[in-house]
Amino acid sequence: MIQKAFRQYISNFQGFSREIWILTLVTFINRAGTMVLPFLSKYLNEDLHFPLSQVGTIMVFFGCGSMLGSWLGGKLSDTIGFYKIMIFSLLVSGLMFFGLQFITSFYGLCIGVFLIMTVSDMFRPAMFVSLGAYAKPENRTRALTLVRLAINLGFAAGPALGGLIIMGIGYKGLFWVDGLTCIIAILIFWVKVKEKKKSTYLDKNQPGDVLVQSVFKDKIYWLFLATSLIVGIMFFQLFTTIPLYHSKQFGLSEFQTGLLLTLNGVLVFFLEMPIVNYIEKNKKDKLKVVITGTLLMAISLLLMLVNTWAGILIIMMFFMSFAEMFNFPFSNAFAMSRAPKHQQGRYMAIFTMSYSLAHILSAKIGMTIVEAYGYQANWLFMGLLGITATFIGFYVLKLVAKEKLNVKNS
Missing domain, CATH: 1.20.1250.20 (MFS general substrate transporter like domains)
Known part of the structure; x- marks a missing residue:
C-alpha cells in the first residue's frame, strides 16, 4: 500500500524536459543561497546598529528595487530574450553581494540594497518566461509547481544554513556564500541549457x-x-x-x-x-x-x-x-x-x-x-x-x- 502510494507520488514528477529539471536545480541553489535576506533586518539592527526606523527605510528601498527589477526583467525578456536576462541577473547580483558587505553607511545601504534587488529580481519574470519556452504544453502548470517546490525547499534550507554560517563566521560569511551560490547556479544553467529563441508557450x-x-x-x-x-x-x-x-x-x-x-x-x-x-x-x-x-x-x-x-x-x-x-x-x-x-x-x-x-x-x-x-x-x-x-x-x-x-x- 505504501509502495503504491510512493509510486503514485513519484509519477507526478515524470514527463518534464531536461531543461526544466536543470532550471529547477538552479532555482533551488539560488534560493537556498539567498541567506542574506531573512537576516537582513537583524544584520542592520544588531551588527550595524541602525535604529528600527532606519532599518524600515532600507527595507522600503529593498521592496522598491524588487518592483523595478521585476518590471525591467520582464520588459527586457521581451526585447533581448529571457536567457540573457537570467544570466546577467544572477551573475551580476552575485558579484554585488560580495560588495554589499563593505557598505556600512545608511544612505550607501539604501542605494546598495535598491540596486542589488533591482538586478536580482530581474531573474524572476525571465525565469517564468523560460518555463513557457522549455516546458511541454501539457505540463506547464506542473513545471511551475516544480519550480515553486524548489523555491520552497530553498527557502526552508537557506535560513537554517544561514544561521549556522552566522554562528561560525559571522554575517560577512552570508554575503560571500550568497554571491557564490548565485554565480554557481547561473554557470550550471549557462553550461547545461542552450538558448531557445522562440517560446512555444x-x-x-x-x-x-x-x-x-x-x-x-x-x-x-x-x-x-x-x-x-x-x-x-x-x-x-x-x-x-x-x-x-x-x-x-x-x-x-x-x-x-x-x-x-x-x-x-x-x-x-x-x-x-x-x-x-x-x-x-x-x-x-x-x-x-x-x-x-x-x-x-x-x-x-x-x-x-x-x-x-x-x-x-x-x-x-x-x-x-x-x-x-x-x-x-x-x-x-x-x-x-x-x-x-x-x-x-x-x-x-x-x-x-x-x-x-x-x-x-x-x-x-x-x-x-x-x-x-x-x-x-x-x-x-x-x-x-x-x-x-x-x-x-x-x-x-x-x-x-x-x-x-x-x-x-x-
Missing part, C-alpha cells in the same frame, strides 16, 4: 493572444492582479504579524512558531504536485481553483479570531497551506495564459511586481492595524479583504467566459 486558444494588444489595456488581467495583490497581502502576514501573535497571545516560543511554519512547508511539499496533477488531468477551470484558494486564505485568517484555544493555529495553518496550493501555481498559469506573443515578459513582470508590492503593504498595513486596534482587528480586516478578492475573482471568471464567447462567435 502561446497557442491560438489563449484569449489574450487573440484580443489584447497591450498589458495596460487588459482589464481582465488588472482585475486578476488586484486579487493576486490581496492574496499576497494576506499570505505575507505569515511572516510578519502572525509570528508576533503566536508569542503575544499564546506564549509560543520561536521553535513552536517554526514548527507551525514547517507544517506549512511539509504539506506543500507532499501535496501540491499531486493536487496540481489531478486538477490538470481532470481539466478543471484554473480560475475557479484560484478563487477557491483565495476564499480558503480569507477563512484561514478569520479563524484567528478564535483567540482562546491554541489548537486553532494548527487548523489555520492547514487552511493557509491548501489556499497556497490552490492559488499560487494556477495564478502563475493564468497570468502566463493571458500574454500575447512577445509580451510574456511584461505580463509576468507586472504579475511578480504585484507580490513585491504585497510584501511592502502586508507588513505596513498589518503592523499599523495591530498597533492601533489590536490583532483581532487585523484578522477581521484581512479576512474581509480576502472575501472582497473572492468576489472580484468571480467577476473575472464572468468576464473571461464572456470573452471566450465573443472569440467563438467572431
